[in-house]
Amino acid sequence: NAGVTQTPKFQVLKTGQSMTLQCAQDMNHEYMSWYRQDPGMGLRLIHYSVGAGITDQGEVPNGYNVSRSTTEDFPLRLLSAAPSQTSVYFCASSRSGGYGWHEQYFGPGTRLTVT
Amino acid sequence: TQLLEQSPQFLSIQEGENLTVYCNSSSVFSSLQWYRQEPGEGPVLLVTVVTGGEVKKLKRLTFQFGDARKDSSLHITAAQPGDTGLYLCAGVMSTNKLIFGTGTLLAVQP
Numbered sequence: 001n002a003g004v005t006q007t008p009k010f011q012v013l014k015t016g017q018s019m020t021l022q023c024a025q026d027m028n029h030e031y032m033s034w035y036r037q038d039p040g041m042g043l044r045l046i047h048y049s050v051g052a053g054i055t056d057q058g059e060v061p062n063g064y065n066v067s068r069s070t071t072e073d074f075p076l077r078l079l080s081a082a083p084s085q086t087s088v089y090f091c092a093s094s095r096s097g098g099y100g101w102h103e104q105y106f107g108p109g110t111r112l113t114v115t
Numbered sequence: 116t117q118l119l120e121q122s123p124q125f126l127s128i129q130e131g132e133n134l135t136v137y138c139n140s141s142s143v144f145s146s147l148q149w150y151r152q153e154p155g156e157g158p159v160l161l162v163t164v165v166t167g168g169e170v171k172k173l174k175r176l177t178f179q180f181g182d183a184r185k186d187s188s189l190h191i192t193a194a195q196p197g198d199t200g201l202y203l204c205a206g207v208m209s210t211n212k213l214i215f216g217t218g219t220l221l222a223v224q225p
Binding site (some may be wrong): 004033035040041042043044045048050056058059090092102103104106107108109 | 118119121124148150155156157158159160163203205211212213214215216217218
């Protein structure tokens with residue numbers, strides 16, 4: 001199994017450009033999330049989804065859009081890139097049940113630089 | 116504002132020493148997870164604690180969930196260089212969001 005895959009691994013954008021970070025999982029997990037990781041800030045939740053067709057905002061949703069048309073895919077769209085969005089982005093998936101969130105399986109990350 | 120604060124932020128110790136990492140919040144969590152992250156990779160789950168006061172052990176690592184389910188600690192006994200990494204706690208809030216802490220970067224010198 002591939003687990004959680006993310007593309008691209010590295011990306012450089014100019015201010016104002018838009019792009020989509022791709023995330024896919026093959027574990028049939030209901031929950032999927034996008035995080036950004038900045039030095040000294042741990043991981044901050046951008047958007048998450050508890051199932052196909054259902055998305056919600058996390059801690060830092062501004063400037064990002066998501067959609068969940070299938071269980072497998074959860075793309076993250078940057079509408080108009082800004083230098084403040086320079087970060088490492090992680091996608092994660094987990095099954096649901098019981099107390100809600102189970103083990104998060106993370107992708108390898110996308111390192112994004114906005115100039 | 117971070118909802119989950121970890122301390123210390125950085126820790127550099129010698130092999131064989133003991134250490135404790137703290138994860139604190141004013142919010143109540145239905146469960147709390149601890150992850151370890153190596154450079155260039157995503158975090159990997161170490162343990163999940165669910166019940167207030169719960170203690171779980173994973174070899175030399177001991178995890179405790181506070182009685183009020185607002186805080187947690189990770190204690191490592193006789194640290195080894197292989198324990199080096201970024202330790203992250205993550206709590207499930209009443210809104211069903213999973214929020215990560217600020218992280219503790221541990222370096223164990225041989």
